[in-house]
Amino acid sequence: xxxxxxxxxxxxxxxxxxxxxxxxxxxxxxxxxxxxxxxxxxxxxxxxxxxxxxxxxxxxxxxxxxxxxxxxxxxxxxxxxxxxxxxxxxxxxxxxxxxxxxxxxxxxxxxxxxxxxxxxxxxxxxxxxxxxxxxxxxxxxxxxxxxxxxxxxxxxxxxxxxxxxxxxxxxxxxxxxxxxxxxxxxxxxxxxxxxxxxxxxxxxxxxxxxxxxxxxxxxxxx
Numbered sequence: 634x635x636x637x638x639x640x641x642x643x644x645x646x647x648x649x650x651x652x653x654x655x656x657x658x659x660x661x662x663x664x665x666x667x668x669x670x671x672x673x674x675x676x677x678x679x680x681x682x683x684x685x686x687x688x689x690x691x692x693x694x695x696x697x698x699x700x701x702x703x704x705x706x707x708x709x710x711x712x713x714x715x716x717x718x719x720x721x722x723x724x725x726x727x728x729x730x731x732x733x734x735x736x737x738x739x740x741x742x743x744x745x746x747x748x749x750x751x752x753x754x755x756x757x758x759x760x761x762x763x764x765x766x767x768x769x770x771x772x773x774x775x776x777x778x779x780x781x782x783x784x785x786x787x788x789x790x791x792x793x794x795x796x797x798x799x800x801x802x803x804x805x806x807x808x809x810x811x812x813x814x815x816x817x818x819x820x821x822x823x824x825x826x827x828x829x830x831x832x833x834x835x836x837x838x839x840x841x842x843x844x845x846x847x848x849x850x851x852x853x854x855x
Contacts, residue, residue, distance in 0.1 A: 659687050659688055659689075660687070660688040660850050660851065660852055661685070661686070661687050661688070661850070661851060661852070662685065662686060662687070662688065662694055662696070662848060662849065662850045662851075663683075663684070663685045663848075663849050664682075664683070664684045664685070664846060664847070664848045664849070665681075665682070665683050665846050665847055666681070666682045666683075666809075666811075666844040666845065666846030666847075667679070667680070667681055667682075667844060667845060667846060668680055668682075668813070668842055668843050668844025668845060668846075669842050669843060669844075670702055670813070670815060670840055670841075670842035671840045671841060671842060672702075672704075672733070672735070672815070672837070672838040672839065672840040673837040673838065673839050673840055674836045674837045674838060675704050675706075675731075675733040675735075675772075675836075675838060676704040676705065676706035676731070676733070677704060678702055678703050678704025678705070678733070679702070679703065679704075680700050680701060680702035680703070680735075680842075680844070681700070681701050682698060682699065682700040682701070682844065682846070683698070683699055683700075684696055684697060684698035684699070684739075684741055685697060686741070688850065692744055692745055692746060693742070693743070693744055693745075694742075694743045694745070695740070695741060695742045695743065696740075696741055696743075697738075697739070697740060697741070698737075698738070698739040698740075698741045698764055698766075699736070699737075699738055699739075700735075700736065700737045700739075701734070701735075701736055702733075702734065702735040702736075702737075703732070703733070703734050703735075704732070704733050705730065705731070705732045705733075706729075706730070706731045706732075707727050707729065707730050707731075708727070708728045708729040708730075709725045709726065709727050709728070710725065710726055710728060711723050711724070711725050712724055712725065712726050727777055728776075728777055728778050729774075729775070729776055729777070729778075730774075730775045730777070731772065731773070731774055731775075732772070732773040732775075733770065733771070733772050733773075733838075734770070734771045734772075735768060735769070735770045735838055736768070736769045736770075737766055737767070737768040737769075737791055737793070737815070737817070738766045738767055738768075738769075739764035739765060739766035739791075739792075739793065740764065740765060740766055741762055741763070741764035742762065742763055742764070743760070743761070743762035744760070744761045744762065745758055745759075745760055745799070745807075746758060746759040746760075756800050756801040756802075757798060757799070757800055757801075758798065758799040758800070758801065758807065758809075759796075759798065759799075760795075760796065760797050760798065760799050760809055760811060761794075761795065761796045761797075762794070762795050762796075762811075763792070763793070763794050763795075764792060764793050764794075765790075765791070765792040766790075766791060766792075767788060767789070767790060767791065768788065768789060768790075768791035768817045768819055768838065769786075769787075769788050769819075770786070770787040770788065770819045770836060770838060771784060771785070771786055771787075772784070772785045772786075772787065772836065773785075785821055785834070786821060787819035787820060787821045787834070787836050788819055788820070788821075789817055789818055789819035789820050790817065791815065791816060791817030791819075791838075792815075792816050792817070793813055793814060793815045793816065794813070794814050795811040795812065795813040795814070795844075796811060796812060797809055797810050797811030797812055798810060799848065805849050805850050805851055806847060806848070806849050807847070807848040807849075807850075808845070808846075808847055809845065809846060809847075809848060810843070810844075810845045811843065811844055811845070812841070812842075812843050813841070813842050813843060813844060814839075814840075814841050814842075815838065815839060815840060815841075815842065816839045817837075817838050817839060818835055818836070818837050818838075818839070819835070819836050819838060820833050820834065820835050820836075821833060821834045821835075821836075
C-alpha cells in the first residue's frame, strides 16, 4: 500500500512538471509560512514552510510543499538558589535532552475564496487546504547523567488539513493566518525479538498547530 501511495505522489510531481511546461499562461504561486505545532509524542516547537505550484482556476491551486519542524525538551532540576542584593536567580542542571526534527514533503491542494465575491472591495479571503505526502523524523536523545547519546530515524505516510483567513495587501500578495492539523505515525524498524519476530518502533507526530505567512501569485513564476 505504501509503495502505491509513493508511486502516486511521484506521478503527481511529474504531471505537475509536464503541466507547467504546457500551460505557461497559468498563474504560479509561492508561499512562505512560520508557526508552531504540538505533536503527540514530541514537545511543542516551531516550524518553517515553503510551497510553490500553479493555479488551476481562480479559486483552486495545487503544488508541492516542504516544512521543517524542530522542538527540544530538557529535563532540568534546580541545584541552587541565590539572593544577592535583592536579585534572585536559580542555578539549574540539565539531565536529559530530546531534540525532534520533522521534515514533511507534501502534495497540496488549496482553496481560496474572496469574501463578498470576486468584485467586492472586501480584502478578506477564506482559505483551506489539504495535503498528503511523506514525513521524515529524526529524534536525538542525550542523557548527560549517563553520558549516552543516540539518534533515531523514523518515516511514514502523513497528511494535513488547514483552514484560516487571508487579507489581500497588494495585487499579488496575501497575508494569512491558518489553523492546521497534522496526522502521521512514523515508524522505525528495530531488528527482531528473542522469538525471531520483527519488531518496530512507532512515533505519533499528529497534532494541532497554527501558522501565518505570505502568499504571492504571479504569472510564469516557473
